[in-house]
Amino acid sequence: MGIRYSKIENKNKREIVLLKGLPCKYGKCKFCNYIEDNSTNLEEIDRVNKVTLEEVTGEFGALEIINSGSVFELPESTLERIREVVKKKKIKLIYFEIYYGYKNRLDEIKDFFKGVDIRFRMGMETFDDEFRINSYGKNFKLTKIDLEDLSDKLYSICLLICVKGQTKEMIQNDIELGLKYFKSITINIFINNGTEVERDEELVKWFVDKYAYLQEDLRVELLIDNKDLGVFEQ
Template identity: 80%
Template sequence: MGIRYSKIENKNKREIVLLKSFPCKYGKCKFCNYIEDNSTDELEINKINLKIMEEITGEFGALEVINSGSVFELPMETLQKIREVVYQKSIKILYFEIYYGYKNRVDEIREFFKGVEIRFRMGMETFDNDFRINSYGKNFKIDIVEIEDLSKKLYSICLLVCVKGQTKEMIEKDIELGLKYFKSVTVNIFVDNGTEVKRDEELVKWFVEKYRHLQDNSRVELLIDNKDLGVFEQ
């Protein structure tokens, strides 16, 4: 059994919940074992989620909701409960995850949570189209025009670093572009998880030495370990 509720108290203070959801609509990312937390049993999903949400206090005025997919894979009953809790606890900022394929639907969520600032985070993983498609299995291509468009819709992107096949130059460019175009960047150092994507220990050593200072940057969440946010499903 994992941990589904936690508090982030170092920077960008917020509560965070890991909710269950329907299967990720995409579900083909080569590095992801996270989708094993999905379910098709709506009753079970809502039962677990409603119990988790009882723990939310609203103390920071900010809540992050993560699930193994996108916000659009959460059942309506769960979404309604989130809305109820957010209004009851006077939460002003709400973080959600979306997949690239949902980028044109973000206003639906903003409309549903009227009066709350919605901050969307998306897994870009890398700005290198070939590496994203071939090594990560994320089948979308973007150019600078679309990056600029996404930067208006999204608050944050996730970058996945230190995997076999990546180069230092690719990582440097990813960090540079992420900080140039987006308000916030989450940088995940890959941890081996039984998938075909593998961690590169040499890159990890180089990265931690070169980019440790990002931990002091208020715009960056640097996850040295994928359990650093305090929520995870074993």
């Protein structure tokens, strides 16, 4: 049983929905068991997403859409339904997730939702290329030029921290670079989920002691638990 609608009422007020999507185009992240929520059944996707989107009230004028993949894995019928809800509820701001491979297609979504402020978030996980590729299974490398390009296109990135093999220095560097290049960062403390990636409890203790103050930083969303946003499928 999962929860697909929630409200974020602390720093960055918005409604959030977890929608069903088609299979993640990439689908090779070693830490992800989230793709089990995907479906190839368009009728099921439409049914689930219709019910979920009916809960949106528009009270904050801001809506975050997440799905187990990227916005580009949401069927057109779902995108059209989102557009209807956004118009009806007078929503001015939408957050969407993307994978790195879609970074040159963002205008397609902006054009589809003309007149609405669209903010994209991407799972960077870490700025350490080798760790991202070998430990997380995200197969892309970034030069300084790539980072500058992404900082223009994306509003925020997600960092995945406190896993075995990571160091304190890597985590510190990731937070510094995230705040240097992007307007906002989401920091996810990893929770064991049956994948090959494992949580490092010592790093968790160190991080929470050292960085608890980030809870007050308006640029940072700190997820101590992956259910902290209030939506999840299990």
